[in-house]
Amino acid sequence: MKYKTQSVAYNHFVVALLLFVLQVIAGLWIGIQYVFPDFFYQVIDFNVMRTIHINLLIVWILIGFMGASYYLVVEESETEVWSPSLANIHLIGFVIGGVAAIVGYLFGITDGREFLEQPFIIKLAITVVVLAFVLNIIMTIVKGGKWTSVQIVLVMGLVGAALFFLPALGNHVGAYRNLSVDKYFWWWTVHLWVEGVWELIMGAMLSFLLLKLTGVDREVLEKWLYVIVGITFFSGILGIGHHYYWEGYPAYWLWIGGIFSAAEPFAFLGMTIYAFAMMEKAGRAHPNRAAIYFTLGCAIFAFLGAGVWGVMHTLPQINRYTHGSQITASHGHLAFFGAYAMINLAMMAYAIPAMKGTDGFNKRTALTAFWLMVIGMSDMTLALFGAGVVQAFMERYNHMPFMVVQDQMWLFYAIRLAGGVIFAVGVLFFVKAFFQGGVKRAG
Amino acid sequence: MTKNTARNLFFIGTMSCLVIFFVLSIHTMSTIPKHTNSGKLTDDVIAGKKVWEKYDCIGCHTLIGEGSYFAPELKDIYSQKGPAFIRAFLKDPVKVWYGSAEAAKGQRKMPNLHLSDEEINHLTAFFEWVDKIDTHNWPPRPQRAAVQGTETWHPVSAQEAREMERGEAIVKEKGCIACHKIKGVGATVGPDLTGVARRLDMETLHKRLRDPKSVNPSSIMPVYGFSDEQSEAIIAFLKTL
Ligand code: HEM
Ligand code: HEM
Ligand SMILES: [Fe+2]
Numbered sequence: 001m002k003y004k005t006q007s008v009a010y011n012h013f014v015v016a017l018l019l020f021v022l023q024v025i026a027g028l029w030i031g032i033q034y035v036f037p038d039f040f041y042q043v044i045d046f047n048v049m050r051t052i053h054i055n056l057l058i059v060w061i062l063i064g065f066m067g068a069s070y071y072l073v074v075e076e077s078e079t080e081v082w083s084p085s086l087a088n089i090h091l092i093g094f095v096i097g098g099v100a101a102i103v104g105y106l107f108g109i110t111d112g113r114e115f116l117e118q119p120f121i122i123k124l125a126i127t128v129v130v131l132a133f134v135l136n137i138i139m140t141i142v143k144g145g146k147w148t149s150v151q152i153v154l155v156m157g158l159v160g161a162a163l164f165f166l167p168a169l170g171n172h173v174g175a176y177r178n179l180s181v182d183k184y185f186w187w188w189t190v191h192l193w194v195e196g197v198w199e200l201i202m203g204a205m206l207s208f209l210l211l212k213l214t215g216v217d218r219e220v221l222e223k224w225l226y227v228i229v230g231i232t233f234f235s236g237i238l239g240i241g242h243h244y245y246w247e248g249y250p251a252y253w254l255w256i257g258g259i260f261s262a263a264e265p266f267a268f269l270g271m272t273i274y275a276f277a278m279m280e281k282a283g284r285a286h287p288n289r290a291a292i293y294f295t296l297g298c299a300i301f302a303f304l305g306a307g308v309w310g311v312m313h314t315l316p317q318i319n320r321y322t323h324g325s326q327i328t329a330s331h332g333h334l335a336f337f338g339a340y341a342m343i344n345l346a347m348m349a350y351a352i353p354a355m356k357g358t359d360g361f362n363k364r365t366a367l368t369a370f371w372l373m374v375i376g377m378s379d380m381t382l383a384l385f386g387a388g389v390v391q392a393f394m395e396r397y398n399h400m401p402f403m404v405v406q407d408q409m410w411l412f413y414a415i416r417l418a419g420g421v422i423f424a425v426g427v428l429f430f431v432k433a434f435f436q437g438g439v440k441r442a443g
Numbered sequence: 444m445t446k447n448t449a450r451n452l453f454f455i456g457t458m459s460c461l462v463i464f465f466v467l468s469i470h471t472m473s474t475i476p477k478h479t480n481s482g483k484l485t486d487d488v489i490a491g492k493k494v495w496e497k498y499d500c501i502g503c504h505t506l507i508g509e510g511s512y513f514a515p516e517l518k519d520i521y522s523q524k525g526p527a528f529i530r531a532f533l534k535d536p537v538k539v540w541y542g543s544a545e546a547a548k549g550q551r552k553m554p555n556l557h558l559s560d561e562e563i564n565h566l567t568a569f570f571e572w573v574d575k576i577d578t579h580n581w582p583p584r585p586q587r588a589a590v591q592g593t594e595t596w597h598p599v600s601a602q603e604a605r606e607m608e609r610g611e612a613i614v615k616e617k618g619c620i621a622c623h624k625i626k627g628v629g630a631t632v633g634p635d636l637t638g639v640a641r642r643l644d645m646e647t648l649h650k651r652l653r654d655p656k657s658v659n660p661s662s663i664m665p666v667y668g669f670s671d672e673q674s675e676a677i678i679a680f681l682k683t684l
Contacts, residue, residue: 033513034513034551036549037549037550037551037552038548038549041552041554042554042555045502045503045554046502046503046511046513047499047500047501047502047503047511047513048499048502050502050503050511050513051499051502108498108499110496110497110499110502111496112495112496112497112498112499112500112501112502113496113501114501114502114509114510114511117499149446149450171496172492172493175472175475177484177489177492178475178479178481178484179479179492179506179507179573179576180475180478180479180507180576181472181475182492183507183509184468184471184472186509219446222446223444223445223446223449224449226446226449226450226452226453227444227449227452227453229453230449230452230453230456230457233453233456233457233460234456234457234460237457237460237461237464238460238463238464240464244471245579245581246507246508246578246579246581246582247507247508247509247576247578248475248478248479248507248576248577248578249471249474249478250470250471250474250478251579252467253471254579256467320581320583321583323508323581323582324505324508324509324510324512324516325512326512328512329512396582396583397583398615399583399584399615399626400611400612400615401515401608401611401612402514402515402516403515403551403608404608404612404615406551
């Protein structure tokens with residue numbers, strides 16, 4: 001390792017991967033409860049494990065982002081981390097907070113708001129952790145004195161993520177006692193993260209990977225990075241209106257939300273074209289095939305999951321029938337996996353071998369992981385899509401009672417569970433490749 | 444285009460969008476009292492939201508379309524099934540929905556959360572308030588045909604609520620709207636079924652469902668061969684029209 005403080009990145013990656021495994025186990029658990037409802041009924045109910053599933057998701061993605069940011073900033077700034085001990089301390093803090101939250105959920109201690117179920121005190125702790133992390137990143141860049149565009153975009157994404165977490169801190173106070181007001185600001189965190197600031201983080205990391213894997217001209221790459229994140233914010237900020245259709249707000253959101261969010265896929269399409277064009281341009285094969293697969297996989301599946309599967313139900317005329325249905329779950333899975341799980345896995349696939357001084361993950365193991373995950377997730381997405389179409393048509397359009405329609409959809413949920421099992425096996429292969437630490441001449 | 448032009452466009456575009464977004468947000472907040480009946484946001488309703496969150500109801504249900512997709516949407520549960528049903532159901536969900544634990548075996552079902560009576564009252568007040576949020580008529584439900592001078596019937600017991608739901612399912616499945624208007628949707632081959640359970644007595648209704656020709660020998664309505672339970676359920680549903 002050229003920079004020894006990059007080891008803090010390694011620590012973060014290990015924790016992130018472990019939490020990913022736990023997240024998938026929790027996913028299988030609730031997937032089973034859909035198919036066999038008596039599974040742990042009244043013992044650990046659906047809502048409990050669902051909360052754990054989505055909390056672990058957010059936490060491992062964030063910890064992965066932290067690790068990846070440390071790795072990236074050190075390489076870009078060509079300097080050591082400002083305070084490696086602060087990095088390790090905030091990692092430990094995050095893990096303690098996360099474990100406390102999850103144990104709490106098992107005992108019924110929850111704030112009861114989707115994704116933001118953490119009790120107030122833990123939210124506060126997370127805020128402190130994130131601020132410590134952002135400080136450490138900024139100080140490292142300042143120390144290195146090189147504000148490359150990749151770093152600027154990354155820092156804007158990280159600061160934005162911290163900023164938009166603040167509205168989540170409120171609950172049961174003042175205007176938040178009104179459900180519609182609560183939801184209004186809930187979306188500031190949820191939507192402005194995944195369709196705003198996180199896209200900047202992803203764009204910066206994608207650019208970094210392309211720089212490393214293709215060695216193309218930085219100037220060209222950075223120009224396109226700005227174009228892409230420009231489209232992201234231009235469409236994504238007002239695109240928040242696609243969540244404001246049916247929740248007690250003025251009707252102009254139907255227009256604003258529909259029009260601006262319909263433009264959001266262009267940002268993801270931009271990233272796909274960008275990644276493929278740069279790979280093409282480079283023309284030489286980097287020995288780390290796994291990193292290339294996950295990088296291009298991210299570019300493709302982010303576009304499919306967020307862009308295509310998102311725009312599909314974003315117009316109010318359609319969303320009226322699909323809002324809060326299995327269509328939403330179908331999109332949520334493919335988008336989170338394609339964009340944010342993949343970019344993290346890609347950063348790991350690149351950084352771990354680089355830190356271990358190998359050429360890349362064992363190609364067989366890593367590509368098996370890649371394909372099993374892709375196939376498993378596609379299976380889950382399509383099964384839920386099928387369920388969602390049936391639900392939208394029978395329940396929403398034809399007004400049949402919810403439970404009567406659910407009775408018809410058992411097969412879809414069984415197929416989704418099968419996809420989940422395939423996915424989980426893929427994750428295990430990735431873990432294997434990760435801890436092998438890569439091999440010489442992987443290509 | 445150079446890198447600097449791209450960067451400047453990015454900053455200008457982002458800033459303009461943020462400004463527009465903040466202005467719209469301020470306006471939206473100013474309309475909240477109108478759209479959500481803030482005046483009716485009583486202490487009970489506020490307490491109801493807390494109970495809703497304490498038990499993580501959103502971990503299974505959606506409410507105004509947000510949450511989990513495992514259990515029914517509850518935005519309009521108050522007007523669809525009424526307070527008596529909500530109270531009885533929350534006391535003992537499995538008994539109300541399936542009749543018994545045996546019948547519920549292998550079925551998706553709500554756990555008994557052992558809510559106190561006070562919590563149930565708060566939740567009921569909360570649902571009544573949520574029902575009135577102006578969501579541009581979401582979830583899509585057929586317009587209740589306005590029946591002058593008559594109250595819409597609510598199932599008073601949980602048993603009736605379940606029956607009504609089964610009846611509605613049968614009516615959908617058999618496609619009665621191929622001939623009848625139901626809640627404003629359907630053809631006009633047969634009469635509009637709005638208020639039919641008030642127009643006809645129970646005896647006639649049962650006969651009509653079991654064998655239409657026994658009421659009108661030249662009836663073109665199909666003979667479905669409903670069992671007693673089935674026609675009971677259908678009538679429970681017809682009563683809500
Ligand atoms: C990587 C980016 C994205 C991620 C991770 C993501 C994830 C999600 C998730 C998890 C939800 C469900 C939220 C809830 O629990 O209620 C959701 C909802 C939604 N997303 Fe995305 N999304 C992304 C991008 C997009 C894009 C680009 C579009 C549109 C073009 C879009 C359109 C929607 C819509 C319309 C809903 C609301 C569904 C409903 O009404 O129930 N998403 N998204
Ligand atoms: C073993 C594989 C998995 C299974 C069986 C599974 C199953 C589930 C289930 C049953 C739900 C609850 C949906 C509902 O409320 O009805 C859920 C929610 C969710 N899962 Fe998974 N999951 C798996 C893996 C993943 C992965 C890998 C990701 C992301 C990378 C993910 C992201 C999510 C998200 C974002 C939600 C919330 C969706 C929403 O609110 O719309 N899951 N999952
Ligand atoms: Fe969104």
